[in-house]
C-alpha cells in the first residue's frame with residue numbers, strides 16, 4: 389500500500405522530532421546539566437540577606453548558622469533551642485513557602501499543643517522581599533546537594549520531621 393504523502397510527511401517530522409528530543413535528553417543526562425538546575429543563589433541577594441541575618445537572626449541561630457547547643461532536645465518548659473540554619477539543621481526539609489511563613493509569622497502559630505516557640509515573627513521588621521533575601525543567604529550557605537534536596541521539598545511539599 390502506497391503511503392499518502394501527508395502521512396509520509398507526518399511520519400518524517402515525527403521521526404525527526406523524536407530524534408532531536410532523544411539527542412537533547414541524552415545530552416542532559418551525559419552532561420548532568422539537570423543536577424544543579426534552579427539551585428543557584430544570586431550573590432548580591434544573598435549579601436543583602438546576610439546583613440539582615442546578622443541584625444536579626446544570628447543571636448539565636450548563630451553567626452555561623454550552627455544554632456544553639458543541644459538544639460535537638462526540647463526543654464522542660466516546652467521550648468526548643470534555635471536549630472542550625474545550615475545543612476545540619478532541618479530548614480532545608482521545608483518548601484520555600486513554609487520557611488517564609490515561619491520567618492514572617494514566627495514559630496508560635498505552628499506550635500502543636502504543649503509546645504512553645506521562641507522564634508519571633510518578622511512581619512513588622514522585614515519586608516517580604518527582605519525575608520526572601522534572608523532565605524537566599526541561608527541557602528547560599530548550603531552545599532549544592534542540600535539545595536537540590538530542598539528543591540525536592542519544594543516539589544513534594546516538604547519532608548516530615550520532629
Ligand code: HEC
Pocket residue numbers: 440441444445446447448449467468469470471477478479480482487490491494495496504505506507508510522
Ligand atoms: C529569639 C531567638 C530567635 C531569633 C532571633 C530567630 N529565631 Fe528562628 N528559631 C528560633 C527557635 C527557638 C526555633 C525552633 C522552632 C520553634 O521554637 O518555633 C526557630 C526556628 C526557625 C526556623 C524553622 C526551622 C525548621 O526547620 O523548623 C527558621 C527557618 C528560622 N528559625 C529562621 C530564622 C530567621 C531567618 C531569623 C532572623 C530573621 C530567626 N530565625 C530569628 C529562635 C530564633
